[in-house]
Structure formats: structure tokens, C-alpha cells
Amino acid sequence: xxxxxxxxxxxxxxxxxxxxxxxxxxxxxxxxxxxxxxxxxxxxxxxxxxxxxxxxxxxxxxxxxxxxxxxxxxxxxxxxxxxxxxxxxxxxxxxxxxxxxxxxxxxxxxxxxxxxxxxxxxxxxxxxxxxxxxxxxxxxxxxxxxxxxxxxxxxxxxxxxxxxxxxxxxxxxxxxxxxxxxxxxxxxxxxxxxxxxxxxxxxxxxxxxxxxxxxxxxxxxxxx
Ligand SMILES: [Zn+2]
Numbered sequence: 001x002x003x004x005x006x007x008x009x010x011x012x013x014x015x016x017x018x019x020x021x022x023x024x025x026x027x028x029x030x031x032x033x034x035x036x037x038x039x040x041x042x043x044x045x046x047x048x049x050x051x052x053x054x055x056x057x058x059x060x061x062x063x064x065x066x067x068x069x070x071x072x073x074x075x076x077x078x079x080x081x082x083x084x085x086x087x088x089x090x091x092x093x094x095x096x097x098x099x100x101x102x103x104x105x106x107x108x109x110x111x112x113x114x115x116x117x118x119x120x121x122x123x124x125x126x127x128x129x130x131x132x133x134x135x136x137x138x139x140x141x142x143x144x145x146x147x148x149x150x151x152x153x154x155x156x157x158x159x160x161x162x163x164x165x166x167x168x169x170x171x172x173x174x175x176x177x178x179x180x181x182x183x184x185x186x187x188x189x190x191x192x193x194x195x196x197x198x199x200x201x202x203x204x205x206x207x208x209x210x211x212x213x214x215x216x217x218x219x220x221x222x223x224x
Contacts, residue, residue: 170202
């Protein structure tokens with residue numbers, strides 16, 4: 001039997017589908033020198049002592065981490081992405097209604113403060129004709145989390161992409177995360193945990209399907 005995972009990726013894009021490692025991109029289009037220069041200026045404006053040994057190399061490190069954490073912007077060709085991920089799809093069993101559920105973790109930067117927020121996701125969908133390989137869902141999450149995001153937008157972006165690839169009868173994306181912009185800027189800590197729930201198709205029209213998904217979401221703590 002042919003497994004797409006063992007194929008050799010020809011391009012960055014294909015690496016998204018075939019590789020098991022982290023999604024990284026060399027991003028030659030980003031002017032690192034200029035970025036470092038500006039970040040050094042940011043530190044200077046904040047009265048940080050740039051002579052300090054601990055800070056000397058910070059503009060370069062800061063620039064590199066920003067380049068990595070925004071590498072999702074390199075994958076803007078939705079059509080190409082969809083085609084590639086479709087290669088990782090198999091036929092669904094038409095004789096029964098399956099609820100496919102995949103969970104994992106995410107980490108991203110908030111678009112308002114460029115501070116991290118991170119947590120867990122649980123994605124469920126009811127296949128119509130196709131099922132995407134379970135390891136590809138975290139890939140799709142990764143493309144979208146490596147951009148400046150809000151939890152709401154992130155959940156909708158992920159749902160949009162999976163809908164385009166799998167064309168399911170319904171899709172649900174639950175995300176729960178801790179937002180450092182709430183923790184670190186002196187806002188009440190209790191409100192730093194946020195939940196987002198995107199429900200579409202069968203998850204909206206069918207109570208049982210929605211309840212089944214929500215019971216999986218609510219049991220997530222038991223599995224930890
Ligand atoms: Zn924020």
C-alpha cells in the first residue's frame with residue numbers, strides 16, 4: 001500500500017504535507033538586516049542598554065524568532081495548499097457516519113500585542129467522501145498559527161481550510177488558550193483563559209452530533 005508520508009518532498013509546500021518535522025521556511029524574502037536594525041531601535045527607544053552582554057545579540061535573535069513565528073504568511077496560495085493536502089486524503093466509508101476527532105496543542109502570537117497565546121485544540125468533522133490523514137490536521141493548524149492571530153480568527157481559518165480540503169458534512173473547532181497579553185499587562189489573571197468554539201454544518205443542525213463533540217471537549221481534562 002502506498003503511504004504518502006514516505007515520499008520525498010520536492011518543495012517547501014510539499015514539505016508541509018510529507019515531512020514530520022516542524023514547519024519551517026527559510027523566508028529569503030524577509031530583509032533580516034533591516035528587521036534587526038529596527039528591533040535594535042525599538043530596544044533603544046525603550047532605554048534598554050544595548051551594551052549589556054545579555055542584550056548584545058538580542059536584535060538578531062528577536063528578528064529570527066519573529067521570522068519563524070510569522071512563517072505562516074509564506075503559505076498564501078490557498079489553492080495550492082488545498083491541492084497538496086488533498087493528496088493526503090483517503091476515501092471515507094459511505095456506509096456509516098463517522099465523527100473524526102483530532103486534538104493537539106497550538107502556540108501563536110496575538111495580533112494586537114505580539115504576545116504569545118497558546119493552548120489546546122480539538123477538531124471534529126463528519127466526512128462526506130474524504131478523510132484527511134490525522135497528522136495533516138496539526139500541519140493545517142501550524143500554517144495558521146504561525147501568523148499574527150486572534151483565537152477567533154485562528155479557529156475560523158482552520159475550519160475554512162479543512163472545509164476546502166475535505167468538504168465535510170460538518171466541522172467543529174474548539175480552542176482553549178492562555179493569553180499572555182492578558183496575564184502580563186496587569187489584566188485580571190482569571191480572564192486569561194479563553195475558549196472559542198466554531199460549529200458548522202451538522203454540528204449546528206444536529207443536536208446529537210454537537211453533543212457528542214462537546215462531550216469529547218469536556219472530557220479533555222480526563223485524558224491529560
Ligand atoms: Zn493581545
